[in-house]
Amino acid sequence: xxxxxxxxxxxxxxxxxxxxxxxxxxxxxxxxxxxxxxxxxxxxxxxxxxxxxxxxxxxxxxxxxxxxxxxxxxxxxxxxxxxxxxxxxxxxxxxxxxxxxxxxxxxxxxxxxxxxxxxxxxxxxxxxxxxxxxxxxxxxxxxxxxxxxxxxxxxxxxxxxxxxxxxxxxxxxxxxxxxxxxxxxxxxxxxxxxxxxxxxxxxxxxxxxxxxxxxxxxxxxxxxxxxxxxxxxxxxxxxxxxxxxxxxxxxxxxxxxxxxxxxxxx
Amino acid sequence: xxxxxxxxxxxxxxxxxxxxxxxxxxxxxxxxxxxxxxxxxxxxxxxxxxxxxxxxxxxxxxxxxxxxxxxxxxxxxxxxxxxxxxxxxxxxxxxxxxxxxxxxxxxxxxxxxxxxxxxxxxxxxxxxxxxxxxxxxxxxxxxxxxxxxxxxxxxxxxxxxxxxxxxxxxxxxxxxxxxxxxxxxxxxxxxxxxxxxxxxxxxxxxxxxxxxxxxxxxxxxxxxxxxxxxxxxxxxxxxxxxxxxxxxxxxxxxxxxxxxxxxxxx
Numbered sequence: 145x146x147x148x149x150x151x152x153x154x155x156x157x158x159x160x161x162x163x164x165x166x167x168x169x170x171x172x173x174x175x176x177x178x179x180x181x182x183x184x185x186x187x188x189x190x191x192x193x194x195x196x197x198x199x200x201x202x203x204x205x206x207x208x209x210x211x212x213x214x215x216x217x218x219x220x221x222x223x224x225x226x227x228x229x230x231x232x233x234x235x236x237x238x239x240x241x242x243x244x245x246x247x248x249x250x251x252x253x254x255x256x257x258x259x260x261x262x263x264x265x266x267x268x269x270x271x272x273x274x275x276x277x278x279x280x281x282x283x284x285x286x287x288x289x290x291x292x293x294x295x296x297x298x299x300x301x302x303x304x305x306x307x308x309x310x311x312x313x314x315x316x317x318x319x320x321x322x323x324x325x326x327x328x329x330x331x332x333x334x335x336x337x338x339x340x341x342x343x344x345x346x347x348x349x350x351x352x353x354x355x356x357x358x359x360x361x362x363x364x365x366x367x368x369x370x371x372x373x374x375x376x377x378x379x380x381x382x383x384x385x386x387x388x389x390x391x392x393x394x395x396x397x398x399x400x401x402x403x404x405x406x407x408x409x410x
Numbered sequence: 411x412x413x414x415x416x417x418x419x420x421x422x423x424x425x426x427x428x429x430x431x432x433x434x435x436x437x438x439x440x441x442x443x444x445x446x447x448x449x450x451x452x453x454x455x456x457x458x459x460x461x462x463x464x465x466x467x468x469x470x471x472x473x474x475x476x477x478x479x480x481x482x483x484x485x486x487x488x489x490x491x492x493x494x495x496x497x498x499x500x501x502x503x504x505x506x507x508x509x510x511x512x513x514x515x516x517x518x519x520x521x522x523x524x525x526x527x528x529x530x531x532x533x534x535x536x537x538x539x540x541x542x543x544x545x546x547x548x549x550x551x552x553x554x555x556x557x558x559x560x561x562x563x564x565x566x567x568x569x570x571x572x573x574x575x576x577x578x579x580x581x582x583x584x585x586x587x588x589x590x591x592x593x594x595x596x597x598x599x600x601x602x603x604x605x606x607x608x609x610x611x612x613x614x615x616x617x618x619x620x621x622x623x624x625x626x627x628x629x630x631x632x633x634x635x636x637x638x639x640x641x642x643x644x645x646x647x648x649x650x651x652x653x654x655x656x657x658x659x660x661x662x663x664x665x666x667x668x669x670x671x672x673x674x675x676x
Contacts, residue, residue: 313655317661320657321657324631349666351648354651355655355666365631383620386624390587390624391587391628392586395583401616
């Protein structure tokens with residue numbers, strides 16, 4: 145399973161401060177600790193710094209790639225101009241995710257050409273201007289429409305990762321089941337993959353890591369290809385290692401045993 | 411999910427000693443702690459005490475039911491005479507599981523009539539005299555043959571719980587997937603249910619609770635109806651509570667929040 149480390153996100157007060165204060169060692173440390181914990185990509189979100197998002201993104205990406213020359217990044221912004229800028233700034237030898245498009249035409253028309261030109265992977269949220277889907281079937285229909293649109297723009301759907309948008313079970317008890325049911329349905333569209341920013345599932349509940357860990361195991365079993373999460377959280381690293389060992393992504397449990405030796409398990 | 415507490419098992423040295431020494435408070439404490447932790451049934455196994463299994467079973471059941479008048483028990487023995495004796499001794503107001511039959515005719519012919527007469531639930535292991543199954547399909551075929559046999563003996567298959575026998579992933583990496591795949595296949599046989607003595611999956615690995623917890627979440631998602639486990643293990647109580655909250659067996663997460671308040675979560 146592909147892991148995108150979510151910690152460099154400007155909605156977190158500590159990150160917001162580090163970006164404002166241009167605290168390069170602080171940002172670099174967040175990137176390194178997530179890579180050490182098993183992240184394959186580092187998400188970078190500067191959307192809520194109350195500064196200039198384009199300049200903040202430029203700075204944050206420069207910091208991360210200057211310290212880690214082969215870093216893979218995930219450019220996370222609601223603003224296509226910030227994404228465009230980030231793609232220009234990023235010169236490291238790694239791979240790039242763009243996070244994200246939705247079913248909205250305007251977003252697709254602005255962002256997909258950037259993804260095509262940059263040969264990036266692309267996250268698509270199964271929502272559009274009419275709102276968020278409730279059932280697995282609605283998620284599937286939205287995904288299908290997005291596939292049609294991005295294919296017309298020349299995007300290779302092998303690099304398209306659908307996030308079927310999990311919502312909190314504390315207020316919507318059937319949403320985990322609907323999300324899980326949607327994964328094989330969306331994957332049946334063909335070459336496309338699935339991803340999940342999973343911590344939303346436990347919003348409003350105590351001991352959130354416990355819910356997140358069980359949900360990740362279920363999602364892995366349903367065929368989830370990638371996840372956006374905090375890999376330094378031991379609930380997460382435990383569940384990922386165990387899920388891979390159980391589902392065959394970790395021959396003879398070598399990765400699981402290594403995770404144990406590195407004290408990453410609960 | 412129905413939980414059978416596995417701790418009163420004579421393969422555990424401490425239990426073996428308690429049975430030998432006729433330590434009634436020790437046995438009763440094991441039963442109570444499991445019920446407090448959420449067990450619905452208490453498994454009682456006296457097969458390896460190197461004493462007289464029938465007398466040991468008589469004693470252990472008497473102890474548990476005298477202390478807990480409405481206790482549900484799971485009579486766990488390879489010996490139909492011990493099962494017969496246990497059914498005579500058990501007078502509490504609860505329900506009974508018999509653990510277990512296999513596909514072997516001799517076991518079925520001896521034990522199923524006891525289950526019919528006692529109106530008990532019955533665990534059937536998907537194995538027979540030819541050995542243990544490897545694939546989900548082999549498990550399904552064995553289950554189907556067992557259903558045919560027990561139906562002929564007048565057993566209500568609504569009370570039949572198949573244990574598809576999970577084996578350690580440390581030496582057989584594909585066994586978790588085959589087991590999980592078999593659950594919906596077996597349940598498609600009709601009214602029958604599924605159960606799992608799940609700790610075998612992690613045999614030979616470090617941090618076994620981590621594997622067991624992820625496996626339980628996956629099995630719950632596959633439709634597992636019951637599990638034989640140690641409910642006092644926080645890996646297990648966490649995974650059960652989270653799985654029920656995620657899969658809809660726990661409306662508005664009330665049980666999960668209660669488990670948190672009772673400090674049963676990790």
